[in-house]
Amino acid sequence: MWIVWVGYFLMIVCALIVTYFMFLGLEYFYCVFFKHQVPFVSSSHRLRVAVAKQINDFYPDAKCAVEVGSGHGGLARYVARHTKLSVLALENMPFCIFMSRIGDLFCRAKSKTVWCDAFKFLDEYDGNIDIAIAYLGPKLTPMLKKYNKKIKVLIAMDFEIHDLVPVRVVDLKRGYVVYNGVKYPHKLFVYEFK
Numbered sequence: 001m002w003i004v005w006v007g008y009f010l011m012i013v014c015a016l017i018v019t020y021f022m023f024l025g026l027e028y029f030y031c032v033f034f035k036h037q038v039p040f041v042s043s044s045h046r047l048r049v050a051v052a053k054q055i056n057d058f059y060p061d062a063k064c065a066v067e068v069g070s071g072h073g074g075l076a077r078y079v080a081r082h083t084k085l086s087v088l089a090l091e092n093m094p095f096c097i098f099m100s101r102i103g104d105l106f107c108r109a110k111s112k113t114v115w116c117d118a119f120k121f122l123d124e125y126d127g128n129i130d131i132a133i134a135y136l137g138p139k140l141t142p143m144l145k146k147y148n149k150k151i152k153v154l155i156a157m158d159f160e161i162h163d164l165v166p167v168r169v170v171d172l173k174r175g176y177v178v179y180n181g182v183k184y185p186h187k188l189f190v191y192e193f194k
């Protein structure tokens with residue numbers, strides 16, 4: 001009898017895995033071909049460790065952060081767990097939001113997922129943001145510089161803002177991401193605005 005239950009269990013697990021990859025793929029193609037925005041690609045563990053280290057080493061008194069384009073929320077939860085920051089994870093794709101909220105349920109970190117267009121959120125937000133974290137590709141990352149009156153520190157992962165001089169560049173020396181056929185080595189670009 002137990003073998004039947006194991007069979008049911010395995011079928012459910014397989015169905016969940018297939019559903020996950022189906023929605024992930026659909027959202028990926030929707031982002032790339034219709035919405036023309038960076039799709040969800042998770043940041044590596046090494047990048048997350050480096051971001052948390054920057055925050056703890058250089059901005060230990062910072063209180064609030066936003067993650068611009070948070071995907072499944074893994075980075076936001078990691079930063080919330082490993083620093084003193086409360087993190088608002090901003091994301092606009094529904095499946096990412098769904099996965100991120102499930103993640104938030106199982107993690108008691110100070111991270112909250114907000115379903116919104118991150119740039120609209122920043123346009124309307126009238127407080128100060130201690131730290132903004134972005135893993136947004138070469139076109140969208142430079143758009144964040146217009147929020148220099150609201151954001152104190154911007155940590156841009158892998159993609160730099162060419163007409164701004166970062167206060168620090170952290171070269172992870174291993175790993176890279178490929179975007180539109182171009183290789184971007186894993187680096188953090190830290191900009192201080194005020």
Ligand SMILES: C[S@@+](CC[C@H](N)C(=O)[O-])C[C@H]1O[C@@H](n2cnc3c(N)ncnc32)[C@H](O)[C@@H]1O
Pocket residue numbers: 031037038039040041042043067068069070071072073074075090091092093096116117118119135136137140
């Ligand atoms: C490369 S992924 C980064 C995911 C996550 N930050 C991480 O490090 O694992 C970029 C994410 O930004 C989201 N995104 C792109 N443009 C956005 C926008 N205007 N508003 C909100 N989210 C956006 C995408 O849907 C995608 O999930």
